[in-house]
Amino acid sequence: MENKRFIYLDHAATTPARPEVVDAMLPYFTEKFGNPSSVYTFSQQNKAVITDCRELIANSLGAKSNEIYFTAGGSESDNWALKATAEAYATKGKHIITTKIEHHAILHTAQYLENNGYEVTYLDVDENGIVKIEDLKNAIRPDTILISVMFANNEIGTIQPIKEIGAIAKEHGIIFHTDAVQAYGQVPIDVDAYNIDMLSASGHKLNGPKGIGFLYIRTGLKLRSFVHGGAQERSRRAGTENVTGIVGLAKAVEIAFDTMEQRTQKECKLRDYMIDRILAEVPYARLNGHRVDRLPNNVNISFQFIEGESMLIMLDMAGICASSGSACTSGSLDPSHVLLAIGLPHEIAHGSLRMTLGDENTMEEMDFVVDKIKEIVEKLRSMSPLYEDFVKRNANQ
Ligand SMILES: *Cc1c(COP(=O)(O)O)cnc(C)c1O
Helix, strand or coil, X not given: CCCCCCEEXXXXXXXXXXXXXXXXXXXXXXXXXXXXXXXXXXXXXXXXXXXXXXXXXXXXXXXXHHHEEEEXXXXXXXXXXXXXXXXXXXXXCCEEEEECCCCHHHHHHHHHHHCCCCEEEEECECCCCCXXXXXXXHHCCCCEEEEECCCECCCCCEECCHHHHHHHHHHCCXXXXXXXXXXXXXXXXXXCCCCCCEEEEEHHHCCCCCCCEEEEECCCCCCCCCECCCCCHHHCECCXXXXXXXXXXXXXXXXXXXXXXXXXXXXXXHHHHHHHHHHHHCCCXXXXXXXXXXXXXXXXXXXXXXXXXXXXXXXXXCCEECEECECCCCCCCCECHHHHHCCCCHHHHHCEEEEECCCCCCHHHHHHHHHHHHHHHHHHHHCCHHHHHHHHHHHHC
């Protein structure tokens, strides 16, 4: 009998650390354990290693080394960017612009700020999930201090017109932050060309370790410290450096950028193959997100008359890991705020499936998964009274 398969299609949730990443990290747990703040050579070597890592990451964005601040990941970077800007620029104004489709690390931080006297405008997006530039321009006020728009969406993969948004922010003298957790390592980013003032990224979304990320902060921004204590991270984020994490993150970044072109080309091929097969072979299915301005690894499809959660369970039984259109913090049955923002009715948003690809996926897996999806959709629809009614009504017309 064939062994049970394991097909991982949830790379937007997290990715496996590459073996090279783990190998690079290991010595820093044991023989190279020194605290980078100590004065003796043994520890100063680790300080030098962190400097090299910072430089490698800065180069990947066209930034300067001293503009990269290590954090515990995407959520911390997003929190820091919003809260610290709000506090530092409160005398200029208390208005922030973001979008309805941000990650909860942004949305919940924005809500926190609203509860503390700030005003937030949440921009609508069009049916493909793209921010309307006119709406952005209209939302800008004299007291607007920050625009935060994600580079690419984690659910539907849509890539925003970041260059245009950056130019508008710059023209109005407003700080521009982007949550690039999904885009970083997948698409080229240049902070100067795009006028990005702050950028969040996370290690575990690009085949690095969990619990490490960074915030890029452009020189000259007045941001308060996020963690008070020692002088680490230029006194803005205290605490003994996560040396192993930083080394692993830098290795993951190095590989991600060295392999970006061929890797994303391969992913686009798999992605488009899967999308085309599903749309051609499964009736009453629709693609969510922009067809072209889309992350190379994102497939998001709504299947009418189906509960995404039921699909997930059946896919899981077949050894396939995917994600549904419900709130990613599971346990909630609310449909995804992103799918509602692109205009899907609740019942269609509920029938959505996100599959996000990685380096290790193959064309053969795509065929296996699409065949399984066809089987599952047919089975679930055959048990659905809604679908039965729909078919009957159609036949009578
Ligand atoms: C995963 C993710 C985050 C959170 O990153 P963590 O490192 O898990 O805290 C933030 N924003 C986006 C778009 C993400 O996909």
